[in-house]
Amino acid sequence: MAELLDRTVAQTYASWFRALADPTRVQIVEYLARHAQAMSVGEIVAAIGLAQSTVSQHLKILTEVRFVLVEPIGTARHYRINDACVGCFPSAADVVMGRPAPSPNGAC
Template sequence: MPLTDDEATLFASWFHALSDPTRIRILNLLSTTGDELGVGTIVDTLALRQSTASHHLKVLHDVGFLRRRRHGTSVLYRVNANCLERFPSAADLVMGRLRVDAAPTAPGWVAEPA
């Protein structure tokens, strides 16, 4: 069975979000620390400008890779584990390595709201 339009659109947004090296670095940092980080910490750790980091964090949040919460005047970011756990399956589906009927079904692709 081929992918549905909705699945293809979702997967395209994920792959597009990962098409920038800075976003890969941010996702890697958040994945490997396993903790919530503020923009300032991300900026300092990766030697980015604040506006650059904020832009890339927004892109990653908008596609569901990141979760965010307000803490006082700061916004803290963490990895959305539900989304990242499903990403390898998305890649396998696109490449034809996994049958669509054997994959997790929508809306379960991003079970935790972004």
């Protein structure tokens, strides 16, 4: 008894945590999560205060794990939080801390 957590699940969770393993990305996600409407890259760059290429890289990493979603608006691209992750990411934190996921969490 007391097996290890399934390796594939552990890899998925680790990829989520790795996406937030940088303080700038933590700030970006938290910032987007508190904003109902999507924001352009320029707005995010202004808020963060790093180079545009750097912010773009961070946004790429966050979209790869689907923490944020993109939609093109004309020549701009608007980023917003993925509401599905708002629910299932904290429950992943619960699982790692030994509490089995309470909700159905079919989202992710």
